[in-house]
Amino acid sequence: MYEILEKREIAANNVLYKIHAPHIARKVQPGQFVVVRAFENGERIPLTPVMWDAEEGWITLVTFIRGRTTLRMNMELQEGDKILNIAGPLGNPAPMKKFGKILAIGMITGIVEVYPIAKAWQEIGNEVITLHIVPEPMIILKEDLEKAVSKHIVESFPLKEGMGMPEIFKELVTRGQAKVRELIEKEKPDLVFMVGPARGQKAIFDVVKEYGIPMEVDLHPIMVDGTGMCGACRVTVGGEVKFACVDGPSFNAYEVNWEELIARSEFYADLEKEALEDYLTKLQQGGAQ
């Protein structure tokens, strides 16, 4: 069991958990993730350690409230409570190499995964520019990134009344694509790296590929165990079947079968909605434990 030492809403819909997990804090490296099972009847979901301290024995996780599990964590887990299971660190660490100039992009909460990697890349002598594409109320890690890398840019927009997810997403993509184009022309990066929803990654990749710049992406297929045992996380990369949890999560954007990845990550959308509604009903009726 893993005690929550601190919990804060760091921006709209973004919740930070600082968790006592000394064995993970000791081992985790940028690019790796953990699998969390927060409740006895809960799902196993992958999340990314954003910051950690090996000596003090803690890690922080940031969740974007999307569906039942992330919402329920926010509703039912408070400081002092314990998370049932956290397995990890999992996945391969990001390669710590000198690439030269790197443009590292995070869309919405994807920036939390960019942060540790960008910081480490800068520390070993790369010139890292980070770009956060995000609605204004959801800006996070701004000061931290400004301190950590050569240049941190926030491409944001206010949320207007009545703007639904599809409109927000459209705005993220149009602004994101334009900004990336501008930055590529101005900064001429040697490598582009991106984390965010698959559809967003694909949209940004469409711009990057026009310039033929190498691009790496951390992929987010649906996972169950995270240890290579189930194959839920399989993606086609370079014509081969890969398991994102053991072969990734980072892959060459040019080789990813995007249509397949998007279809696979949306396979349970109807059931996810059902699970969320079921939970909201319980909340409304005061029945959630």
Place this chain on the structure above:
Amino acid sequence: MMTLIKERVPTPERPVEERLKGFMEVNLGYTFELAVKEAERCLQCSPAPCTQGCPVHIDVPGFIRKLRENRDNPEKAVKEALEVIWACNTLPAITGRVCPQEDQCEAVCVMGKVGEPINIGKLERFVADYAREKGIDEKLLQEITPKIEKKKEKVAVIGAGPAGLTCAAELAKEGYQVTIFEALHKPGGVLVYGIPEFRLPKETIEKELEKLKKLGVEIKTDYVVGRTVTFDELLEEYDAVFIGTGAGTPKLLNIPGINLNGIYSANEFLTRVNLMKAYAFPEYETPIKVGKKVIVIGAGNTAMDAARTARRLGAEVTIAYRRGEEDVTARVEEVAHAKEEGVKFEFFLNPVEFIGDENGRVKAVKFMKMKPLEERDARGKRKIVPTGETVVLEADTVIIAIGKTTSKLLRMTLPQIEADEHGVIKVNENMMTNIPGVFAGGDAIRGEATVILAMGDGRKAAKGIKQYLEEKRKSS
């Protein structure tokens, strides 16, 4: 005149309609009276072929004798029978349920020459279940534990499947300090994530795990060796290590459409349902999608489990196998149960392509029709060749159950261990790998095998470890 009783005393089973409504255990097992009746059929052979047929050489006539000798005192009968079984096998409630008895102990039973072999599996299960119900195993354990002399050496066991659990129990009984490292949130290996409740109730495993804890074994879940803790760290802290990581990576088919939605590996399908209880969605939060028509590819135990699970989730299920009925590898009982539950079988069909709809969801499977030759392969199975004719079967869910290979993560994080090209770890006659003090067993050294073989390995490795540690002590 006395007559030879050729038929088995049948075990009661849950009716099919009731089975399909849930995950309750199908076979209900013997009562004491029925068990004694079945025990009376045993010829008490000496030497006993059944004991030779059992991979861990349980004294079968011995435990059967205890049952009938004490027919007036069930508690005594079961206690003594359990003592005989425990001498070779500490998890009889599990093996009695899942061993392929018809290929092992019961295959060579002398009664089988003229009639039905003694129902050794069900008798073994009866002893274990009755002992647990009456707290007899508890008492027996209490008699053993105080006698254990604690030793200072520490042993790490990687993986809490049957191999690791058995190795840990044996070492703990010798007084060693044992810690099991398990990647998942629950110990048990395939017993908890693979084999469904209707065959092996979870409670059976939980009880076994409690016993292990009473023996002083510590189980650390969420520990992925190679990631959470490295192998070298284990070697530094522990005096010996046992690798029981199983054959964790599902094999998939290398044919077009394999990544379409609705195509599950059996591991994923069964893990969602068994470990994560997706059958109770949304109360249990892990989703699963089982359409109306499910095709299961393969014909081993895993395929039967997947098929019967899908039936319970309301689908029409067809098992498609590239060979013929005679080469089905699943236990006879599972095949019979699958048929009773309405699972259809199609033989000589080899998948060549998965066909998807516009949303990337599977809608059909294209098969090549195969035909058998007279010639047999090394495993005694008839060779098959394509006929050139194909057939398309509709399906909205496909479950691939064609086997598993060893854990990729282990191979990635422990490259110095000697293994064959499939990642199957090599061991010597004491179960020691090429790294001194590191032992291995179960599916990790066999590819895919059985629960009892994994347990047998765990036991043998425990002996090897004891010998290794004793020698180390002497030389230091």
